[in-house]
Amino acid sequence: MSPEAGELRDRAGALGVGPHAVALMLRRGVTSPEAQARVLRPRLADLRAPTAMAGFEPALELLQTAQQKRMRIGVFGDYDVDGVTTTAILTTYLEALGIDVVARAASREGGYGFQLADARALREAGAQVVLTGDCGTSDHEALAWLEGQGVPTAVIDHHQVPERMPPARALLNPHQPGCGFPFKGLCSAGVAFYLCASLRSAIAKKTGSALPDPRAWLDLVALGTICDMVPLVDENRILVRHGLGVLASRRRPGLRALLESAGVGEDDPIDETHLGFRLGPRLNAPGRLGPAEPSLLLLRARSSVEARAMAERVEHFNIHRREHQDAIVREALAMLAADPRTPERRGIVVAGESWLHGIVGIAAAGVVSQYRRPALVLAVDRARGEARGSARTAGDIDVHAALRACAPYLRRYGGHRAAAGVSVDPAQIPALVEAFDAAVAEQIRERQLGDPAVEHDGVLPFEAIDEPLLVDLEQLAPYGVGFAPPRFLCEDAVIERVRVLKGRHLSMGLRQGKVGFEAIAFGQAAAHPNLAPGERVAFLFAPLRSSFRGRVRLQLMVESMWPARGF
Numbered sequence: 001m002s003p004e005a006g007e008l009r010d011r012a013g014a015l016g017v018g019p020h021a022v023a024l025m026l027r028r029g030v031t032s033p034e035a036q037a038r039v040l041r042p043r044l045a046d047l048r049a050p051t052a053m054a055g056f057e058p059a060l061e062l063l064q065t066a067q068q069k070r071m072r073i074g075v076f077g078d079y080d081v082d083g084v085t086t087t088a089i090l091t092t093y094l095e096a097l098g099i100d101v102v103a104r105a106a107s108r109e110g111g112y113g114f115q116l117a118d119a120r121a122l123r124e125a126g127a128q129v130v131l132t133g134d135c136g137t138s139d140h141e142a143l144a145w146l147e148g149q150g151v152p153t154a155v156i157d158h159h160q161v162p163e164r165m166p167p168a169r170a171l172l173n174p175h176q177p178g179c180g181f182p183f184k185g186l187c188s189a190g191v192a193f194y195l196c197a198s199l200r201s202a203i204a205k206k207t208g209s210a211l212p213d214p215r216a217w218l219d220l221v222a223l224g225t226i227c228d229m230v231p232l233v234d235e236n237r238i239l240v241r242h243g244l245g246v247l248a249s250r251r252r253p254g255l256r257a258l259l260e261s262a263g264v265g266e267d268d269p270i271d272e273t274h275l276g277f278r279l280g281p282r283l284n285a286p287g288r289l290g291p292a293e294p295s296l297l298l299l300r301a302r303s304s305v306e307a308r309a310m311a312e313r314v315e316h317f318n319i320h321r322r323e324h325q326d327a328i329v330r331e332a333l334a335m336l337a338a339d340p341r342t343p344e345r346r347g348i349v350v351a352g353e354s355w356l357h358g359i360v361g362i363a364a365a366g367v368v369s370q371y372r373r374p375a376l377v378l379a380v381d382r383a384r385g386e387a388r389g390s391a392r393t394a395g396d397i398d399v400h401a402a403l404r405a406c407a408p409y410l411r412r413y414g415g416h417r418a419a420a421g422v423s424v425d426p427a428q429i430p431a432l433v434e435a436f437d438a439a440v441a442e443q444i445r446e447r448q449l450g451d452p453a454v455e456h457d458g459v460l461p462f463e464a465i466d467e468p469l470l471v472d473l474e475q476l477a478p479y480g481v482g483f484a485p486p487r488f489l490c491e492d493a494v495i496e497r498v499r500v501l502k503g504r505h506l507s508m509g510l511r512q513g514k515v516g517f518e519a520i521a522f523g524q525a526a527a528h529p530n531l532a533p534g535e536r537v538a539f540l541f542a543p544l545r546s547s548f549r550g551r552v553r554l555q556l557m558v559e560s561m562w563p564a565r566g567f
Helices: 003-015 019-027 033-040 056-068 081-096 116-124 140-148 188-207 214-227 234-248 253-261 272-289 293-300 304-338 360-371 399-405 426-444 467-475
Strands: 073-077 101-105 129-133 153-156 170-172 348-352 375-381 386-392 412-415 419-424 488-501 505-512 515-521 536-548 551-563
Touching (some): 003 019, 019 467, 056 129, 056 153, 056 170, 056 188, 073 081, 073 116, 081 129, 081 214, 081 293, 101 116, 101 293, 140 153, 153 188, 188 234, 214 234, 272 293, 272 360, 293 304, 304 348, 304 360, 348 360, 348 426, 360 375, 360 386, 375 419, 386 399, 386 426, 399 412, 399 426, 505 551, 515 536
Parallel strands (some): 073 129, 153 170
Antiparallel strands (some): 488 536, 536 551
């Protein structure tokens, strides 16, 4: 045994896990025993106090005044999952404290952010204080109008801060200059949780009252955090791990109905993939096609009857969203396949005139899945003289920084490392194609993202895949941005059987030596149209538990696959 292997074994023994778990943490930059213990056993007690967060004291004072004077609070949230979860957290927690609230969600057609029309609507609804969730940092006109009407405002956000601060009484955004809160990766739902928890402490200190525990709202925090693709490290890892525990209890009527609608059984264990791939797309669907109000109403539902009705409505939007998304991805991939320069691109830009701008973000994820490179997908509206689009990352590329390098060709842009949005003059698209490619190339500095075997956690033979390994991998969850899911390499396996599911997915039986496993490769049927038993393949994969109709089994999730070579 090598010294490195011996040290790995000793460290694993001290932590109570197998060597694979320690190796995975080391590859993700978690090197000290203390940090590794925090990854394996994240505790709410390890959350750092938000007292150094800029704007926190004035926000607390504003909410305490509103509570004492029985003022009506208006809450406005963006149309994505982070926006609606932030709004749901703020409104339902304030209501639990006995505060009168009025809730509104953005409509994509109304434009991004907090618009003047939204401010007027809240004022007409009797709001005496206004909070914005996941927007507001750049929405100066609407905030200034409210302040001019004598309505104080507080912004709860996490997007990049422009040079001019918003005209609000309080800005809670870890990215603002002078913010002393050490963790900058919170999404808006995380900031809202801190605000609610601190409000509870402040009121309880003054009154001695027993007040609702904000930890019961961690299911919504986890949902917003996972779906907004912020780094799953430090505070976010703690919030998500405990939020998944709250979600597992299925106490919130809206999320219970959403899980049913997504086909998640009552006894099925819930992990971050359910939030990112089943719940998130459904909650996003109404806001992608129009107003996000149905998703907000679902999360705010107080009874199972109300929740089921709203879940059916959300699912209706989701079906239409999927139809549009599949069409855009098909057309985008066909356009890219026909472009001889696509294989050499580091960053991909593709535009279409018949595409819905609300769908292009999730379509960009489909392009990234196919090419494993950052992608920007644009919906062109010639009548308005505008193209709006969304970028999604691959690997550790910062797409927001890439768009910053493209700023001369953009009307506006915003977002964060993993996902961002843009508006551009259609005439600038050809220049943007080259600029985005160059900006991504500058970041990756010749790293071959397109090579399927470059980034992985080592070769994992089938004979090493067992229950203890699976337990170790599950202890390291949640996985996501900033803490990549395990990706192992199989250099050679034989296909024993293969069939296509729903016209898109591959279900396979794979064997290596005497050991065989069932495997699933989502969305890869088109890439391997002639796959047949007896063929030998190499692939990147993760072992996991698959639950279907109450039956749990070990299965391989194949990420990408190619013919085995050199054997």
